[in-house]
Structure formats: structure tokens, C-alpha cells
Amino acid sequence: MLKGISFEVNKGEDLVILGRSGSGKSVAIKCLVGLLDPDKGKMEILGTDMTKLTYKELNEIRLKIGFMFQDGALYDSMSVRENLTFTLKHHTRHLTEEDIQQQIMEALDSVGLKEAIDKMPSELSGGMVKRISLARTIIIKPEIIFYDEPTAGLDTITAQEISELILSVQKKYKATSIIITHDMICAKMTGNRIIIIKDGLIHVQGTYEELENSTDQWVRSFFFATN
Amino acid sequence: MIAIVKEQLTQAGNFSLFIGRFFKEIFVPPFQINEFLRQCYTIGCKSLPLVSITGFIMGLVLTIQSRPTMTKFGAESWLPSMVSLSLIREIAPVVTALICAGKIASGIGAELGSMKVSSQIDAMEVSAVNPYKYLVVTRILATTLMVPLLVIFADLVGIFGGYIGYNIHNTITMSRYFSEVIEHLDYLDLMPATIKTFFFGFFIGVIGCYKGFNASSGTASVGLAANSAVVTASLSIFIVDMLAVQITDLFF
Numbered sequence: 001m002l003k004g005i006s007f008e009v010n011k012g013e014d015l016v017i018l019g020r021s022g023s024g025k026s027v028a029i030k031c032l033v034g035l036l037d038p039d040k041g042k043m044e045i046l047g048t049d050m051t052k053l054t055y056k057e058l059n060e061i062r063l064k065i066g067f068m069f070q071d072g073a074l075y076d077s078m079s080v081r082e083n084l085t086f087t088l089k090h091h092t093r094h095l096t097e098e099d100i101q102q103q104i105m106e107a108l109d110s111v112g113l114k115e116a117i118d119k120m121p122s123e124l125s126g127g128m129v130k131r132i133s134l135a136r137t138i139i140i141k142p143e144i145i146f147y148d149e150p151t152a153g154l155d156t157i158t159a160q161e162i163s164e165l166i167l168s169v170q171k172k173y174k175a176t177s178i179i180i181t182h183d184m185i186c187a188k189m190t191g192n193r194i195i196i197i198k199d200g201l202i203h204v205q206g207t208y209e210e211l212e213n214s215t216d217q218w219v220r221s222f223f224f225a226t227n
Numbered sequence: 228m229i230a231i232v233k234e235q236l237t238q239a240g241n242f243s244l245f246i247g248r249f250f251k252e253i254f255v256p257p258f259q260i261n262e263f264l265r266q267c268y269t270i271g272c273k274s275l276p277l278v279s280i281t282g283f284i285m286g287l288v289l290t291i292q293s294r295p296t297m298t299k300f301g302a303e304s305w306l307p308s309m310v311s312l313s314l315i316r317e318i319a320p321v322v323t324a325l326i327c328a329g330k331i332a333s334g335i336g337a338e339l340g341s342m343k344v345s346s347q348i349d350a351m352e353v354s355a356v357n358p359y360k361y362l363v364v365t366r367i368l369a370t371t372l373m374v375p376l377l378v379i380f381a382d383l384v385g386i387f388g389g390y391i392g393y394n395i396h397n398t399i400t401m402s403r404y405f406s407e408v409i410e411h412l413d414y415l416d417l418m419p420a421t422i423k424t425f426f427f428g429f430f431i432g433v434i435g436c437y438k439g440f441n442a443s444s445g446t447a448s449v450g451l452a453a454n455s456a457v458v459t460a461s462l463s464i465f466i467v468d469m470l471a472v473q474i475t476d477l478f479f
Contacts, residue, residue: 033353059355067353073346077338087354090257140354 001027003200004041014170014177016191018222023197025180026070029146032178033067034058046143063091066142066175070149072129074121080132081117084108084139091140107135110172111165127158131165138169145169147179151186163189184223196222245437249367252360259365266369270331274377281326282381285318286310286388294396303397307404308411310389315382315412316420321468323381324427327374328460332435335366336456339439340449348440363440367432374428375421415479423471430463 001024009015019025030036032043034050043050048061074083084104088095095103108114111131121129130150137145150166151159163186170177170190179190187194188208195205196219204211204219212223290310297303339362342348351358390404399407438456442448 030349035349035352055357059357062353062355065353067350069346069350071345073350075347075350076341076345087356090354090356 001200002031002038002197005197005200005202007195007202007205009176009178011176012174014179014190014192016179016181016187016194017197018182018187018194019197020182024200025197026148028197029067029148029178029180033062033065033146063140064143066137066140066145068130068133068137068145068147068150070152072121072133074124074129074132074136076121078121079117080108080113080119080121080124083121083132084136087136087140103139107139108132110138110169111135126154127161130154130162134162134165134169138173138175141173142175144176144178145173147177147181147190149180149182151181151183156185159183160185160189162186166190182222241441242437245440246433248359249364249433252357252364253368255360257360259361262361263365263368266365267373270327270366270369271373271376274327274330274373275380277326277330278323278377278381279384281322282319282384283388283391285322285381286314286385286390287392288388289313289318289385290389290392291395294392304407306393307389307399307407310392311382311386311408311412312416314385314389316416317468319381319385320378320420320424320427321464323378324374324424324431324464325461327370327377327428328431328464329457331370331374332431332438332456332460333453335370335432335435336439336442337449337453339363339436340442340452341439343440343442344444344446344449359440363436366436367429370432370435371425371428374431375424378424378427379421419471419475419479423467426467426471427464430467431460434460434463 001022005028007015017025017028027036031038032045032050034053038051041051045061046064048057050058050061053061074080075086078086081104084107085100088100088103092100104117105114108117111134113128113131113135116124116128116132121132124132134150147166151162154162163183166177166179166186167189169175177190179186181187191208193205194208194211196203196211198218204214204216206214211219214220290306293309294303294306297306297309302309339348342362348358348362351361386405386408390399390401393399393404435456438452438459442452
């Protein structure tokens with residue numbers, strides 16, 4: 001699907017990857033976190049070549065990475081509290097129960113959903129699922145956060161709220177962000193730099209303004225289809 | 228035809244690797260004790276009502292159905308020992324395991340399949356929690372341990388059902404009935420039957436987990452995983468039973 005893409009993301013940068021459905025955006029970030037194995041090539045995260053790691057070493061890197069899934073991927077047999085506690089309890093055994101509860105409340109406060117703490121995922125709306133998913137992502141205080149279509153399947157207003165939330169999380173946690181989307185409003189609000197993938201290759205990259213003023217008709221179609 | 232054979236061989240290879248990974252992961256910390264206990268409760272305690280009803284009916288029906296023939300041969304007094312031996316050696320292990328295949332293997336297949344389809348397994352993987360260890364190892368261990376206990380429970384309830392069935396047409400005290408049962412029971416009646424139930428439990432767990440863990444994308448695959456788990460687990464119970472009977476016959 002991807003025919004050889006190459007890019008760098010600097011610390012603290014917020015990169016948006018755009019592309020049409022099926023262009024390989026999600027495949028790219030799934031390769032980066034080790035969910036898929038690339039056929040060939042090299043991927044470095046935090047100075048470590050991800051293709052040469054053992055499972056244990058890969059998990060050590062994963063603890064510095066947050067991943068917000070397109071459909072939230074909340075554990076549906078667990079309450080919101082248990083969803084947020086899950087990773088913490090597995091990796092931070094030195095934390096007391098009080099510390100864990102404090103971190104949960106802090107994460108929920110960051111996404112404005114303290115009141116949903118004892119709800120089950122099935123009781124949440126689409127927007128709430130995305131918010132809780134974001135809370136679960138930031139609770140481990142990752143250095144890099146991957147967002148896979150964070151506004152997909154949401155109405156315009158809720159999508160904008162999620163984009164604003166991502167922006168506030170970026171400011172608060174100062175994590176590097178890689179955002180996969182085809183929502184131009186989200187791309188404009190959350191990204192310092194945009195990469196557009198076409199036919200498995202990087203077609204063009206630049207700031208939102210540079211790409212908006214591009215003479216390439218295909219690139220312009222992204223902007224004028226929604227604006 | 229070649230493609231079908233190739234597909235079947237690939238499936239067999241993947242299944243062997245899946246089992247191999249279980250034996251590798253089981254000895255490597257961290258051990259998910261809490262999840263294992265939770266699965267034991269879900270698989271064991273929550274199956275008790277179903278196993279009790281089935282066990283009781285098995286014992287009762289077997290006694291009622293066998294009585295006319297035994298009476299015809301003048302062997303009615305052998306009914307308690309005949310029923311208990313049939314239950315302990317064959318009927319209770321196989322029927323209980325089949326019920327567990329229907330309830331537990333399908334449940335595991337559907338649960339893990341649903342988690343796979345909705346990216347929950349990926350989410351676990353990305354958060355550096357080994358989903359195989361957390362979801363698969365705990366469930367296989369729980370079924371391997373709980374199915375034998377359920378079978379022993381079904382044996383006891385079935386023998387009690389036999390006592391009730393016997394008392395429909397005859398009168399015997401409970402202590403007399405159970406002493407008749409125990410008198411004719413041998414170590415060799417109990418051990419092979421109990422050992423094979425560990426294999427039943429193992430295959431119920433491993434097949435349910437394999438089908439769920441390897442569900443393809445799409446909601447239809449969840450149903451397919453559950454269905455396939457029941458069918459394959461049930462078939463495996465008969466195959467294991469056949470092998471166990473052959474081996475027992477060979478050595479004892």
C-alpha cells in the first residue's frame with residue numbers, strides 16, 4: 001500500500017498526515033507503533049530503530065507513545081475508570097491507589113468528562129468515547145501521541161470540540177503529535193505541518209497556508225471540497 | 228483443491244504456533260493472577276447452574292431408561308453402580324465438556340473476536356500490555372482447570388439424579404445408594420476419566436481463544452468465530468475422548 005515514504009517529525013511538532021481513504025495513512029502509523037510490520041525500510045522513534053527491536057524493547061518504547069484509535073477502542077467490558085486504570089496498573093506498580101485515582105481524575109478533567117468515570121463504554125456517545133479514548137491516551141503522559149482519524153464519524157460541532165481538545169492537550173502535555181485525518185478543520189487547528197499522501201507516496205508537504213495556496217489541483221481539491 | 232489443502236495446512240500451522248506460544252508465555256512473568264481468577268469465576272462458577280441441571284437430568288434419565296432392561300435381566304440392584312460408572316467414565320465428562328464447548332468456547336470466541344474487530348486487542352498491544360498473556364493464557368488456564376471441576380460436580384449431581392430416579396420405582400436410602408456406588412468404583416474408573424477432562428478443558432479454551440484472536444475484520448467474523456469455536460471444540464472433544472479411551476484400553 002505504501003510505496004516508500006520518508007519523513008521526520010521534530011520534538012514538540014504537530015504533524016498532520018492527509019490523504020484519501022485507502023491511501024495508507026493508518027497503515028503508516030500502525031507500522032510506527034509496531035502493530036504492522038513493514039516489508040522493508042527503517043522507522044526511528046525517539047532515536048530507536050523500531051524494526052530491530054525485541055518484543056520487550058518494543059513495549060518499553062510503547063510506554064512513551066500514546067495512540068488514539070479511530071473508533072476509540074475502549075475495553076467494553078470495563079468501566080471508564082477501569083479503562084483508564086488498566087495501563088497504569090500494569091506499568092506503574094510503584095503508584096499507590098490514591099495516586100492512580102488522582103491521575104485518572106486529572107486525565108478526565110483534561111477532557112472535561114469527570115462525571116463519566118463510572119459509566120460503561122456502551123453508555124457513552126460517540127464524542128464521549130473519543131474524549132475518554134484521549135484521556136486513556138494521555139494518562140501515561142506520552143512523549144508522542146498518534147491520533148488515527150480523531151474526528152471521524154462525528155458531527156461538525158463535536159468534531160470541532162475534539163480538535164480543540166487535541167489542541168489543549170498539545171499545549172498542556174507538550175507531546176509530539178502525529179494526526180491522521182481527512183478533516184481539514186482538524187488539520188488546520190491541530191497541525192504545524194501537513195503531509196499529503198497519494199498513491200502510497202508523499203505527494204506534497206508544507207504548512208496549511210502553503211498547501212491551501214498550492215497550484216496543484218489535486219492538493220487544492222482537499223481544501224475547496226470542505227471550505 | 229490445492230488452495231484448500233494449502234489453506235488447511237496454513238491453519239494447522241498457525242494453530243500449532245498458537246499453542247506453542249501458550250506454553251512459552253505461561254512461564255514468563257508478569258503473571259496475570261487477577262485476570263486468571265476472574266476467568267475461573269466466569270468460566271467455573273457461572274457454568275454451575277447449567278452443569279447442575281444437565282448432570283441431574285443425565286443421572287435421572289439414565290437410571291429411568293436403564294431400569295427396565297436391568298430388571299429384565301434380574302440385575303436391578305446393579306443399577307446404582309452401573310449408572311455411576313457410566314456417568315463417571317464417559318457420559319458426564321463428554322456431555323459436560325460439550326456443554327462447556329457450547330457455552331465457554333463460543334463466549335470466548337465471540338468476546339475475543341469482538342475485541343479484535345473493535346481494535347481493543349490493538350489498543351492493549353499499543354499500551355504495552357501483552358494481549359496474548361492477558362487474554363489468551365488466562366482463559367486457557369481457567370478452562371483447563373475449571374472443566375475438570377465442573378465434570379466432578381456433574382458426576383456428583385448426576386449420581387444424586389440417579390438416586391432420585393431409582394427411588395421413583397424402588398426405595399433405597401441415600402447412604403445405601405451411595406455405598407453401592409462407592410463399593411463398585413475403582414481408582415481406574417476415576418483417574419483416566421479425570422485426566423481426559425483436563426485435555427477437554429484445554430482444547431475448549433485454546434480453540435475459543437484461537438478463533439476469537441484470529442477473527443478477521445467485520446462484525447460477521449465475530450459470529451463466525453463463535454460458531455466455528457463451538458463446532459471445532461465439540462469435534463475436538465470427541466477426538467480427544469476417542470484417543471483417551473484407546474490409550475486407557477491399551478494400558479489398563
